[in-house]
Amino acid sequence: MLKRIDEDEFVEHAQFGGNIYGTSRKAIQDVARSNRVCVLDLEMQGCESIRCLPEFSPLFIFVQPPSLEALENRLRARNSETEETLAKRMAEAKAALEYGCTPGKFDVVVVNDDLDRAYDTLRTALLPKVKEVRELQGSQQ
Structure with missing residues (x-):
């Protein structure tokens, strides 16, 4: 690679x-x-x-946990992390959350606290891109 x-x-x-x-x-x-x-x-x-x-003209969407504590609880519930890997992932998550909350970095922020609400936010953000692709398909036929 x-x-x-x-x-x-x-x-x-x-x-x-x-x-x-x-x-x-x-x-x-x-x-x-x-x-x-x-x-x-x-x-x-x-x-x-x-x-x-x-x-490229990307749409940047940041999916964030409701809190770092909620994320840690989710990771612990999986039982897939050692304390060392959990600490590393949490440090990376903290940095990502700080980056994601920086104004201008993302067009849309989706808080992953309620599946239905998160899905609706994501769907609403993506629909214009889907429409754009469909219009492009129509113009190529």
């Missing part, structure tokens, strides 16, 4: 939880060619990388 990053095959890449993740240009192009809305789950580094690319 590092070679492909060096060859600029990715529109964004970031290290999270000790792993490198990225989105290839080809993946986004494939979605665009299929007339679908491309949805990416990005970390802070990825958002900044995409934000700097002139060929």
Whole structure:
């Protein structure tokens, strides 16, 4: 993957939880060619990388927990984290929450405290993009 990053095959890449993740240009192009809305789950580094690319006009949506305490409780309930990995994830979550609450970073903020309300907020934000893609499909036929 590092070679492909060096060859600029990715529109964004970031290290999270000790792993490198990225989105290839080809993946986004494939979605665009299929007339679908491309949805990416990005970390802070990825958002900044995409934000700097002139060929995209993304809609940035931040999904946040109701609180850091609620997030920690959810993670503990999963029983999938050691105390060490939990501490690391919580530190990353705190930084992400601070970033997500920075004015101008996101177009929409979805608070993940109630599933129905979170879904409605997300759906309302995405519908204009879906409409845009459908109109593009109609003009190409």
